[in-house]
Amino acid sequence: MNSHTDLQQRFEAQAHTLQIHQVELEAQNEELRQTNLELELARNQYADLFQAAPVGYVVCDSAGTIQQINALGCAQLGSPEIHLIGRPFALFVDPTQRPHLATLLNHVWTRADGPHRTELQMHGSDGRWWQAQLECTSLHTPAGWRARMVLTDVTALKSAQQEADERRQEAQSLNAELQTFLRALTQDLTGPQRQIQGFAQFLKDSLTPADVKSAKVLQHLLEAASDLGTLTTALTEFFQSTQPSTHRTQVNLNHLVSGLAHDLEPEWPGREVKLTYDSLPTIWGSPQQLRLIFKHLLSNAVKFTGPRPEAQIHVGVQEHREAYVFSVRDNGVGFDPAQNERLFTLFGRLHRPRDFKGQGLGLALVKRIVQHLHGQVWADSVPGEGAVFWVQLPKPEGAVTPTDSAA
Secondary structure (H helix, E strand, O other), rough: OHHHHHHHHHHHHHHHHHHHHHHHHHHHHHHHHHHHHHHHHHHHHHHHHHHHHEEEEEEEOOOEEEEOHHHHHHHHHHOOOOHOOOOEEHEEEEHHHHHHHHHHHHHHHHHOOOOOOEEEEEEEOOOEEEEEEEEEEEEEOOOOEEEEEEEEEEHHHHHHHHHHHHHHHHHHHHHHHHHHHHHHHHHHHHHHHHHHHHHHHHHHOOOOOOOEEEEEEHHHHHHHHHHHHHHHHHHHHHHOOOOOOOEEEEEEEHHHHHHHHHHOHHHHOOEEEEEEOOOOEEEEEEEHHHHHHHHHHHHHHHHOOOOOOOOEEEEEEOOOOEEEEEEEEEEOOOOOOHHHOOOOOOOOOOOOOOOOOOOHHHHHHHHHHHOOOEEEEEEEEOOOOOOEEEEEEEOOOOOOOOOOOOO
């Protein structure tokens, strides 16, 4: 009796254990089904992305034979997928460029780095030639290693670049012709201008004008000849300012500004002009170009502080990691900020010529040189209170920390 009871208990225990295993197995099967569904969804999503990608996708085996290709790839090669699978990819590459394709694929198989890129001239089954940018990476699959290629049609981009290059070359040629013409014109004007000025001066020194009107006419002639000479000199300076210069050296800007202050003294006879400057750096560059920048900024400040009892002009500098920002600040008449865009234009003038003489070339020359040096120039002003002109120049190698004392 006891033996029968024991057997029954053992049977029930084993049945319970089997039930537990059955439940666990069903749970595992459900988890496996869910995983398969997720994998199927991911595969479908990948297939959708692969087919709808905005670039051509081509997968080739180690022999360069097409194994997979998406919709855009079929359009690029000019055939439906069924006619492309199993065909050598190289058939669609310009025969003269197939060695470049072979080199690219060799890099894919032998180098761990990537992706590898090249540009190839390609054609489709429809006979259309196009320029392709090819990006290739290796891909491991159960069937072995594959080369996954991304094809981008850059035909329009290459055509636009070629057109832009042609227009840039044409513009450079026209600009060179214009500068040659203007340079020749200014040189041709120099001789007659000097003769007119010399004759006018001779008349003034040798003859006594018959009346006041004649004296004024002669004086106007002398002034006009002098202005013409100043203009031709300024134009020559303008066109020569960005010519390639072989003379580059360390330029001590403290010495440069100090020398300019002395040279500009004839521009303020009888005036009180206080010109100061920070401790400026010594930088590597063209002495001529740097001199022209500061010369015209300082001359501009001297001119427009004319109405002030005491002119105050200060040259400052701010040092940043990759650039110097120089400033020339004055307490002159200033200008209307709304006219800022005209300030640096050729022959641009914001004041009446009878109030302030000049040709409108100085600031244009500054902008031309600064842009040539890959810098920036701008200005701020409060009318009636003065102006500050800013010049940002990239910090060249060899810039030296300021050591000279400021003036």
